[in-house]
Amino acid sequence: MCIRDRYQRRVHGDYNYRRLKMVLMNVLSNCLKAIVNAERAGKRQVLLRPVNKIVIKFLRIMQKKKYVGEFEIVDDRRGKKIVLDLLGRLNKCGVYSPRFDIKIKEMDGMMDYVLPSRQIGFIVLTTTYGIMDHEEALKKKTGGKILGFFYQ
Numbered sequence: 478m479c480i481r482d483r484y485q486r487r488v489h490g491d492y493n494y495r496r497l498k499m500v501l502m503n504v505l506s507n508c509l510k511a512i513v514n515a516e517r518a519g520k521r522q523v524l525l526r527p528v529n530k531i532v533i534k535f536l537r538i539m540q541k542k543k544y545v546g547e548f549e550i551v552d553d554r555r556g557k558k559i560v561l562d563l564l565g566r567l568n569k570c571g572v573y574s575p576r577f578d579i580k581i582k583e584m585d586g587m588m589d590y591v592l593p594s595r596q597i598g599f600i601v602l603t604t605t606y607g608i609m610d611h612e613e614a615l616k617k618k619t620g621g622k623i624l625g626f627f628y629q
Contacts, residue, residue: 501527506572508532508559509625512545516567523563527556531624534608536561538601539570539627542610570627576603580620584611591626598628 501507508525515523525532528550536559539545546562579587579602588611592598600611604621614621 503572503574504529505532505535505625506574509535509570509572509627512561512563512567513570516563516565519565521563523561524558525561526558528559529557531603531608532559535601535624538599538608538610539567542599544570544627544629566629567627568629570625572625573623576622576624578620579623581615581618584615584620587611587623592628598626600626 504527508528511523511525533550536545536548540548544564544567546564548559548561551558551560573591584600588595588600591600601624602609602611602614602621603624604614604617604619606617606619608624609617
């Protein structure tokens with residue numbers, strides 16, 4: 478199909494062309510971007526949707542480290558929603574895609590690469606013991622796949 482045919486279909490109404498929609502690729506990435514954008518805009522709350530188990534566990538780690546406040550999970554029988562209270566402590570959070578494997582020996586190098594300083598921020602990993610931050614993974618002496626990061 479040439480460019481002219483695509484244009485004519487778009488202008489003159491091909492119904493299949495109108496039905497094409499964007500699909501959601503990474504739920505965790507969209508939620509973390511919404512949090513960062515709300516923090517930069519100075520908002521006190523943010524609505525996150527859709528939500529899965531990984532997002533909830535990631536937020537619990539952020540809450541345990543006092544980077545975000547309380548959050549409420551609203552089940553609307555579709556994709557769930559979260560209303561998250563912001564504390565104003567978060568400067569940046571993000572997702573690593575693809576999820577690289579990290580061994581214990583490589584943890585220091587990844588901390589230098591991802592975080593602005595060793596004392597500021599956390600890397601979130603998924604391990605055989607569950608989802609945890611890099612400090613807890615070092616205590617348990619386990620590696621895993623990197624999910625994302627957050628820092629002040």
